[in-house]
Amino acid sequence: MKKFNFLGFRLLFRLERENRDDIQVYSNTYQLKDRVVYLLVFLTIIALSSQLGNIFQRNKYIDKDIIKENIYAPRDVRYKDILKKEEIIKNIVDSSEKKYIYLPEIGLKYSNGLKEFYNEILKLKAKKSKNFDYDLFEENYQLKISPDIVEELLDMSKRQIASQRRELTELLSSVYSHGIKEGETFITTMGGKDFKGKELNNLEFKILDIFTFPNYVYDIEKTKEDIKQKVDKIDDQYTTVKAGELVLKKGEILDKQKLQTLKALGIYSPSETILRFFISAIYLATVSIISYNIITTRFRKELLNKNIYGATFLVFALLFLIFKLFSKDYLYLIPFETGFFLLQILVNSVYAFYFGIVALIYLTPMTNYNMVYFVITLLTILFATKFLNSVKTRVQFINLGIQLAIVKVIIYFSITFLNFGISETLLLDSTKIILAGVFSGVLTLAIVPYLERTFNILSSFKLLELGDLSNPLLRDLSVKTPGTFYHSMMVAAVSEAAAEAIGADPIFTRVASYYHDIGKMKRPKFYVENQEGGENPHDKISPFLSALVILAHPKDGFEMAKKYKIPREIRDIMLEHHGTTLLAYFYNKAKSLDENIREDDFRYSGPKPKTKESAIIMLADSIEAAVRSIEHKTYNNIEEMIRKIIFNKLEDGQLKDADLTFKDIETIIKVFTKTIIGIHHVRIKYPGQDKSKEREEKTNEN
Structure with missing residues (x-):
């Protein structure tokens, strides 16, 4: 505990390390808090460093500057030469022999x-x-x-x-x-x-x-130890400068070594007032507290996803680095909207809106508190959020960037003209804003594929690419397992319709359905839809081995998809689309051979579906296969089969984690029935229609 006495008051400060147990440290709550803290601390440091940058820019002597006059040492000084010691260490590392x-x-x-x-x-x-x-x-x-x-x-x-x-x-x-x-x-x-x-x-x-x-x-450890022993023997290096000694000549370029000398002499020091820096620190601390509470409350799910968090961190890092490197003269040329667009594509528009506001607030000190820039950028974010959800194609993003630029120019021109009148700066900055708007859309489309690939995030653009049937995995599926490919297309059609009906993501559901059974490519002939000529390999092996083969295909698909860098969300569907369902046929067959077999050995390893989309695909997968076995495909027969399968899944507890309501399930049943009837061209039998007429209609349909 630290004590201070000031004007008769006693101030006490205590700094203690928080005691966390292992359960707390590894919980989602603490991971979320740590990630948000790291992000906000990073933004605070960058924003504060810009204030230091302003300090250094107002000094006479800065790195890489050309010295305009001879500089002499005002006094004798002996200082610790860190750069000289680092150079010696570098030489030791470079010359050390490997062990x-x-x-x-x-x-x-x-x-x-x-x-x-x-x-x-x-x-x-x-x-x-x-x-x-x-x-x-x-x-x-x-x-x-x-x-x-x-x-x-x-x-x-x-x-x-x-x-x-x-x-x-x-x-x-x-x-x-x-x-x-x-x-x-x-x-x-x-x-x-x-x-x-x-x-x-x-x-x-x-x-x-x-x-x-x-x-x-x-032996890396022995080599490191050898280098460490040599480095430990190096004493601190000191350099002495005598009073009146010429330190820098006119026309020389300032480098790190010379800067170190100037610092030691007290010539190179910031002139920015401490008050300005202190107030900026208070501003950023206040913003961080508010941002922390909002972000941890609203975006828990997104930030616990390490890929989304990593992408967000990188987008912020790149955006702030650009603001850090560019001169304030080019402020309106910086495409701020690119970061906003990227977050919308990679996550969603709500996430992009909140983090866009956070980014703007932290960037304010880096713009020297330019309120005109703050206002027009804030209004642009509000305007963009209104239209982002309707943007589906790449061209639309470029168009939106241009539209936002026009909005920014109108707002900027209005504010600046009403306050300062017409000027050359106004026209120049308006041109920069237009160029930034064009750049923002184009830059977004250039960067987003790399972020998708690096962080394996399933964006809307990525979904469209994965849904292309010329994708290598889907092409292999159609060639090696044509029956499974057809089955997957049917599941996709049925699932997409059901997802749209209950408010789930229909595009993701359709694309995930394409890939859900790719694991069957490993042993295609063991699945009935791929068996030609009636030959069934299961007739030649035991039911125990048959079960092992069938139960393996979700994991086989997961590993195959991982190799092809299919996003995690789709890979999860591959594991979940059977949940922990019992392989009843082979279980009963095995039980007839051995009464003591365990039921768990004939169940899929799961996990059970955790999302509505995953649950829909599970149901569609079972129903599509079952409907093919119905001899007389009438509306009633199909609906009865669908209800039976869904009831069995519910009774088996397969849908308990999927957040489906009874209303959703009833909607799914109706949509499944309607879609399957459309696929199989089944006509509804009307009252009074005789069997001969029905047979005639079926003949005409075929």
């Missing part, structure tokens, strides 16, 4: 492997074995032997093979004795002076290259 760990077992293992390799060849040559045992080397040595090498060796005589084995075994032992460092190859090792004169033909070179691995592994 390695010697692993003799590597050489022994692969030397024996080479002998075993030739033994296999000689067995083949002597006809003691029929085939070369490739698996032996892959399992024991993790080596892939080329069949071409084996064939080439078998063309040689036994005597030649035995002679070659002896020579190469000796040479490999010699190579390992010499040592192979991590990062080196067989080529670099044989190029050393110890092996000059050793001539190898192409086959011998290939064989030795296969069995050559580094037996000296780089």
Whole structure:
């Protein structure tokens, strides 16, 4: 505790570390708070640094400046030369030798492997074995032997093979004795002076290259320790400057070393008043407290998503960096709206609106509290929010950028003209605003694909790209598993209609449906829709193995999609679209063989659907497959089947996490029925219509 006495008052300050247990530290609440704090602290630091930048800009001596007069030391000074010490440390790091760990077992293992390799060849040559045992080397040595090498060796005589084995075994032992460092190859090792004169033909070179691995592994910790020991021995470096000594000559360019000298002499110091900096700090602290409470309350879900948080942080960093680097003369040329547009595309318009306001407030100190800029940008954000949700295409974004520029020019021209009248600056800034508006839309479209790819965020543009049936994954699905592809298209049609009817995201639902069963590409013939000619592989294997194959396809799809960088939201659908449903057919079949089997072994691993979209796809997936099995597809039969399947899912608890109301479920049933009837061209049977008439109509339909 720190105590201060001032004018008879005693001030007490206590600084204590907050005691958090592990549950608190790893909870979502604390993660959210920490992320918001990091973001706001970052913005505060950048905004405050701009005030320091203003201080330095008002000084005579700044980095990279040209000295306009000779500068002499006003007094004797001896100062700690940090740059000199850093230079010594850098030289030590650059010249330090790497340390390695010697692993003799590597050489022994692969030397024996080479002998075993030739033994296999000689067995083949002597006809003691029929085939070369490739698996032996892959399992024991993790080596892939080329069949071409084996064939080439078998063309040689036994005597030649035995002679070659002896020579190469000796040479490999010699190579390992010499040592192979991590990062080196067989080529670099044989190029050393110890092996000059050793001539190898192409086959011998290939064989030795296969069995050559580094037996000296780089020891980063030992290397660091060695460097640390050397660095610890370095004393602080000092530089002495005598009074009257010429420090800088007229015409010289100021660099870090010379700046360090000026600081030590007390010549290089800020002239900005402390009061201005202090008030800016109070302003930013107040803004941070207000922003913290709003952001943590309204955007909990978005900021707990590390990809959205990362993208937001990067957008802010780039935006603030541009404001930091550009002179205030180019303030109206900076496309502020680009950051706003990016957040709308990557997240949503509400998120973009709030964070756009936050960005503007934190940027105010960086614009030297330019209230005209603040007002026109604030009004532009309000105007843009009104129209952002209607923007769906790239061209519309460019058009919106131009429209916003026109709005900004009108507001700017009105405010400036009414206060200061017509001027050259007014016309110049108006031109800059128009250019910034054009840049904002174009820049947004240029940057957004990189942010989508970097943070794997599923934006509206990304969804449209993923929904293109020429996508490599969908193209493979249509070629390798045409039945599954057709099934996915049907699920997409049914799901999209249901999602739109209950207020879920129809585009996401449709695109996710395209990909939900891509895991079936791994073993396509094990799924009935891909079986041609009635041949069913499950007839030849046990129900236990059949279940393993079927239950694996959600995870197979997840891993496949991960490899192709499909966004997490769609990958989650792949895992959730069966939930923890029981594979009833194979369970009952297995139970007839063994009464003691566990039901859990025949359930999908889940998780259960967590969103409305995921639940709709689960229901559509089951219903689409089931409807195909209905012999007489009438309206009543289809609706009855749909109700039965949905009731079973509800009874099994598969929809309990999906936030679906009973009203939503009833709407889904009606939409499913209507859509499926449309897909299968089923006509409703009217009262009094006889069976012969019905058969005639069916014949005409086909």
